[in-house]
Amino acid sequence: MLEGVNVALGVTGSIAAVKVVELAHELRRQGAEVRGVLTESAQGIVHPWAVEFATDNEPITELTGAVEHVDLCGRDGWADVLLIAPCTANTVGKIAAAVDDSPVTTTATTAMGADVPVLIAPAMHEPMYDHPGVLDAIDRVESWGVDFVDPRIEEGKAKIATEAAIVTEVARETTPDSLAGEHVVVTAGATSEPIDPIRTITNRASGKTGRAIATACYVRGADVTLVHDGDDVPYADVRRAERAAEMRDAVLAAVDDGADALVSAAAISDFTVDAAESKIKSGEERSLTLRPAPKLIDAVREAHPDLPIVGFKAETGVEDAELVDEARRILDRAGLSFVVANDASVMGEDETRVLLVRGEGYAEFTGSKSELGAWVAAELAEVLGNV
Structure with a gap:
């Protein structure tokens, strides 16, 4: 997600600085090069050696005649983005007032003047976050084009966002916004049909591919609606x-809200049953009458004849030629932009192999589902005429 990206990581004196080692590791796992910049207060919480270990670069702990802030974030500087994580109320206020009294605030002023993207992940006690002066400072800094990763409000604290949320926002700051201004609806995971109040019929889909596509579309600037039977996500x-x-029904409502594209990655149940009102007793044979479930793509296509739709097709035990034929059958039937076809054996796995069928041809992809998400998002941008 961050291959080739240079991240200047500013660390200030919040107790959340203890998380900076894992954050730096996660940035590097995603492909970024990281260099730390620490305030004096931050050094009382996390030792510069720990940051050096996590980043594999000696951190900046003071500014000297070498003008380290310009080397990092000047107009011809090293960094592609300045990430301040965690950022205290004190530092937000100083950035808003252009006060340069620490390596982090001076680097921030330099970055903003040089049009280097700046991303801030606040962390403090909730009453401090709610202080009108802090809120005014955040609003002012945002008006200058600085973006914030919203904290998690828990236990009376505005806790720093998760590493995953921060990495996603760093990717959005540094990835070409080929889907900017687009509203993309993505479905993910399995659906389930109740047999009785306890039991369901479902499938093995994990939702990893759909969530990866939703993330990749967001990273490229899209507004994303994710329809799934899962948790909230920050993007x-x-x-x-x-x-x-x-x-x-949820997808139709989302599309009616003005969607520009639908990516139907969920493994939607093909059949439904009439559920019993109370638990079916165990220990005896039962027969279930399966009825065809509603076809989401057909319903959306009927309501929105011109909407770009990406479909998915899973089969078992077939050769590539047959898989392509099955994908092209639904491609033509529903007028889809392209279809991602795969063998169902990859359900739940982190790695995948798919065939992307578009027009008269197809292409093969093998790699992680995160990488597949990026590939699908790039193809979608091409369909929408944004590349």
């Missing part, structure tokens, strides 16, 4: 749907 408007009919 999308989540609408929950358990059953196939609920997912169809």
Whole structure:
């Protein structure tokens, strides 16, 4: 996600600075090169040696005649982005007032003057975060083009955002915004159909591919609606749907809100049953009558004849030629932009192999589902005419 990206990581004197080692590791796992910049207060919480270990670069702990802040974030500087994580109320206020009295605030002023993207992840006690002066400072800094990663409000504290949320925002800052201004609806994971109040019929889909695509679309600037039977995510408007009919209705509502594209990555139930009102007794044979579940893509296509739609097709035990034929069948039937086809054996795995079928041709992809998400998002940008 961050291959080739240079991140200047500013660390200030919040207790959340203890998390900077893992944050630096995660940035590097995603491909970034990282150099630390520490305030004096931060050095009382996390030792510069720990930051050096985590980044594999000696951190900046003071500014000298070598003008380290300009080397990092000047107009011809090293950094592609300045990330301040964690950022205290004190530092936000100083940045808003252009006060340069620490390596971090001076580097921030330099970055903003040089049009280097600046991203801030605040961390403090909740009453401090709610102080009108702090809120005014955040608003002022945001008006200058600085972006913030919202903290998690828990236990009376505005806790620093998760490493995953911060990395996603860093990627959004440093990735070409080929989907900027687009509203993309993405479905993910399995649906389930109740048999009784306890049991369901479902499938093995994990939702990893759909969530990876939703993340990749967000990173490229899109507004994303994610429809799934899962948790909230910081990068999308989540609408929950358990059953196939609920997912169809949720997607239609989201598309009606002005969507520019739909990526239908969820493994939606093909069949539904009439659920018993009370638990079915165990220990005896039962027969279930399966009825076809509503087809989401057909419903969306009927309501929105011109909407770009990306479909997914999973099969088992077939050769590539047959898989392509099955993908092209739904491509033509529903007028899809392209179809991502795969063998169902990759369900739940982190790595995948797919065939992307578009027009008369197809392309093969093998790699992580995160990388697949980026590939699908790039193809979607091309479909929408943004590249």
